[in-house]
Amino acid sequence: MNIPNSSTAPTAGEYAGDEVSAIVLDPGYSTTRAGFAGEDVPKSVCPSFYGQSDSDSYLFGENAIHSPVGNLNTKNYWGSDGIVEDWDAATKLWEYSITSRLTGARAGDPAKNGLNDDPRANGESMDVEMEGVENNEKPMEDSPLLVTEPGWNSAKAREKYIEIAMEDWGVPAFFLQKTGVLAAFASGKASGIIIDVGASHTSVTPVLDGMVLRKGVQKSPLAGNFVSQQIRQTFKTASPEIPLTPHYLVKSKTQVDAGAPANATYKTFPVAPSASFRLNEEERVLTEFKESVVEVWPGPGRFTNGTNEEIAKSAPGRPFEMPDGWNNIFGSERFRVAEGLFDASAALTSEANPRPKDEWTIPRLVQAAVQHVDADQRPLLLANIVVTGGSTLLHKFNDRLNFEINAIYPSTRNKLIAPGSVVERKYAAWIGGSILASLGSFHQLWISRKEYEEHGASIVEKRCR
C-alpha cells in the first residue's frame, strides 16, 4: 500500500479543496492581514497605520512606522464610519502587505534594474521584456484575490475594491466577502450571529446559510479603541496622574516602588516625532495593558450593580509596569475600563468623550440584530454565536457575554463559539477566507477579469451578496 506522503496528491474528493494560489486580504483598523488561501495563518500581518512625512511618501510596515523620525505623521486609512477613507494609502498599504511577504515585488524592467547592464545579455533581456511588457506594473496578475469587507460597506466602496484589484493590481479573478460570513466559516458554521469586537468597531452580523442578513447588521464604535480611551482617562483622572510614556521615549529606567514617580532617563530627538506618532506608540502600551491587566466583570449582574464593585475591590489586583519603570497594582479600575462595552452608563466620560449611546453596547447590538431576523431563524442563530476580534481576548469577556445574552434570551439555547487560540480569534475572518478561496467549488464564484470588463465595477453588487 502506498503510504501517503507530502508528494502524493490528496485523493479525489477527500476534501473539496483545489487551491489556485489565491491571495486572501483581510484589512482591519489595527492590522491588515494577507496570505495565501489554504494556509492556516496569514503570512503577512502589517499595521494599518502608515507613516507619512511632509514629502508625501508613504512608510509601511512595523519597522518603518515605529521608528521615531521627526515630522512623520502616523495615519490610518480607515474612516470613522468603518469604511476605507484614504483609498490611495489603502491601495498602497495593501499592495505592500501582499508584495512584501507573499508574491515579492514584481521584477522591474530588466533593462533598467541594473542586473542586465552587461551588453552581452541584451538579447535575452529583450525577450523577457517582450513577454512582460504589460505586466510590469501589475503586481498580482497570477493570483485570484479574495478581499474581506465590513458588513456595512457602501456600494461605492465595494466597487472601489474591485477597481483597485482589477485595474491597479491586474488580478485574474476577484471576490469580495463580508468578515462576518468568513469568521463563521472559520468556526465551521454557515449560520450564526457573529460578534466581532475589533479595534475601531464592534459589529454583530447575523449570517444565514453563508449570507449576511443585511438588515440585522449592527455596528458600534465601542471596541478596542474605546477601551484604550477609557484606560487613558483612568490614567488621567488618577491622583497623582499616571504618566503614559511610550517605549521610544525611554533611554534607561531604574526600578522604583509601586506608585512612586518614574526614575528614568529619556531620549531626546533633534526633531520631535509628531503627536500622532506618539499616540500610536502609546496605543501599543495600552494594548499591553489590556492584555495583562484589564478584565471584564464576568457577571452575574453588571459591574455597578449592588455589591459587585465591592467584590471587585476585594479581588486581588494586577501589577503593571510602564516602559519608564513606573508601576502599580490596579484593583477595581481594571474592571471599570471595559465595562462600557456592556453598560453605557458605566463608561468613563469627559468633555471630549461624551457618554456612549445605550444602543452601542454589545447586548443591545445583539438584541437589535436578532430583532431584524425572521422569527423562525432566531433560535438557530442564537445557538451559533461566533465570537471573534482581538478585543474579545479581554480577560473574562466571554463569561460576561454569555451572561448578558442569557439574560436577554433566557428561553433559547444560546451557545457561544469562541476559538480558544489567540490566532484564530484575531484572524478568524482571514482564516475563513483562506478556507473559502481554497475550495474547488469556489471556482465558479470568482468574478473574472472578463466579467469585470464586460459589466464594469457594478458586478460586485450582483455577484458578491
Next chain:
Amino acid sequence: MASNRDVRDMLGLPVGEVAPPTANKKSKKGGGTKRIQGVAREVAALYGERPPPVAVYEEKKTYRAKRQSTGPAKKWIQQPFTNPARPDGLVLKHWRRKPTTAPPVQEGEDAAMQDSEPTDYLESCADYVKYNITVDMPDFTDEEYDAHLRNNDWSREETVYLFGIVKDYSYRWAVIWDRYEWQALKRRERALAEAAQQGNGDTDSNALAALPFATPRDKERSLEEMKARFYDISAKLMKLRIPEVQMDADQYSLYETLSKFDPVMERNRKMLATALMNRNMDEVKEEEFLLTELQRINMAAVRLDAEREELRSRLDAPQANTSTAAGLQSFTSSTALQALFQQLFQQDRSKKRSSGGSNAPGRLSLSANDMINTPSNSTSANRRTSMALPPSAPSQTPVKTLSPHQEHRFAVSTHDRLTSGITFGSDKLLKMRQAKSNVQTQKIASALQELGVPEIIPIPTSKVADVFEQLVAKVGRLLDVRKVKEKEMGECRVLSRMKAARDGTAGVKQEGDASGENNGKKQGEGQDTPMGDSNEDGAGEDDDAEGEDDTGAQNTPANADRDDAEADGGDEDRAESRPQDVDADADADADDVDAEGEDESAAQTSRATSQGAGHKRSASELSDGSQPSEKRARK
C-alpha cells in the same frame, strides 16, 4: 598473507590434512546453534554452559520498506484549467503532476501538444461542476399573467422582481425577506425622477402627483405577503400545467400546501414564537420549575408503581408457585420465620450495598430498626444500628431520655444484649410453660390451671412475662419439692414399716418422740446424714422454710413478688407451718431485704435454733434435690 598452512605450522598441527577444516566448518554450520549477534550474544555468554531456562529469541529488526525509486522525481506543474460551469472561460492554475505522456485528447490537439510545451494544455476540470446548482422556478407567460395572476396589491414588475430574488436566493425566505428592496428601489427612482423634474420645472411634477397610481405602496413587504404571492402564483401555474385530476399524490399534496397557505395564520404563529422567545427570566424559571416538578412526579409515580409491583409479587408469589407454597408451611414457627427474616434482611442489605446504599425515602426496606422497636434506637432511619447497643453509650443521641415512669408506661426496656431477629411475646410465654418432659409440662399446666392462669395470656407485655416466668419457676420448684417430699415420705413409710416389723410393737404415738430424738441427734451429728432424718414434721417445716428462703435467694424482685410467690406456692403447706413462716419472715425482715439470700449463712449461724438447723438441712436437701434435675438437664 598467512595461509592456512602457516597457521597450522604455528600451532604445531600436522600439515597437509585438508579434511579437518572442512569437517570443522560443516560441524559449525550443521550444529544448528545459530550464532547470536550483538548484545544478545553477551547475555547468552552469561548463562555459561547451561542453556537459559527460557528460550531467547532475537527479534528481527524491521525497517519500513525502502521507497521504491520509480525513476526520476515526478514533476509538478501549475496546470491551467477551466471550469465548465463558468460561462466566461476563466483560466485558473492549480498544481498537478506533470503528465508524462500527452493526455489523450482529440487527435488534432494531440498533434499540437507534441509540438508545443505541455503547459499549453488547458485542463477542463469538471470536478466541482456538480456544486453549481440552480433551483427550479415556475415561469409564466404574459397571457398567463394577464389571465390568471393579476393582483391589485402586486404590480407585474414587482412580481417579476420577487421571482428573480427567490431564484437568486434559492427559496431561502429569511434571506429573501432581508434582501427584498423593491420599495426602496422605487422610492429611490421616484426621488431621482422628482429631482429631475424639479430641474425641469414644477408643472410636470404636479401632473405626476395627480396621477391616481403615482403613489405605490411604500410599506415594506412582510415575509408572509411575499410567500402568499409566490405560493399563490405557483399553485395557479401548477393547476394550469397539470389539471387537478391528473396530478399524482405528490403533486397534489404540493398543490394543497401551496394553495392552502394562510398568511394570517403564519403571522400569528410567528408572533407566538416571538412571544415565546421573549419571555423574561421569571417566566422561564417558572416553566423550568414546573417541568422539573412534573418530571419528579412522574419519576416518583414510576418508582412507586415498581415498588408496589415488587411488593405485590412478593405477596403473590407463593400462590403462583406451588412449590414455594408448600415451602411456606415450614415458616409457621417463630424460629423459622426469623430465619426467613434474616435471609430477606441479608438480601436487602446486599441489594442496598449494590445500589449505592442510599436509603431513598419511601423505599421498602427491612432494616435493623424494624426489629429493634425501641425509640432510643430508632432515631436515625438511615443508619443501620448495631443490634447490641449498650444503653449507657449509645452511638447516636436518643431523641430524649425517658423518665422511669414513662419507661414503664411505654413499656420501654433496655437490654445489654439482644438476639437478632424477632420473637413474639406470646411465644415466649408458651415456651415457659414447656418443661423438659411432657409429664412435667402437664403438671405445670395443671398447676397453673389450678391457679386460674389462662392458657393464653391476653396482654403478654414484657412485665407480665417476667412475672409469669417467676411464677412458672416457682411452680417448677414446688413440683420438685413435692416430688422429693413424696419420695422421702415413701422412704419413711418403708423404714417405719421395717422398724415396726423389727420391733413388732411400734406405736404410732412414739413417732413424735422419735422425731424429737432424731432432731436432737441431728443437731449433734450435722447435716451430712440426710438419710438419718425421718421426721415428718421436720420435713414439713423444712419444706416450708426451704420454699421461703429459696424465693429469697433466687428472686431479686421486690418483696411484694416474694409475697405473691409465697401466697401462691405456700398454698399446700400454709396450714401446717404458720408459725415458722412468720418467724422466717421476721428473720428475713430483720436482715437486709435486698441481701437476703447472701446472708443465709450468717442468719444460720446466729440462729442456733431448731428451725435454723432445719433450715440448714433443708438447704442441703435442696442441693440434693436439684442434682437430679441438673442431671436431667444434661441429658
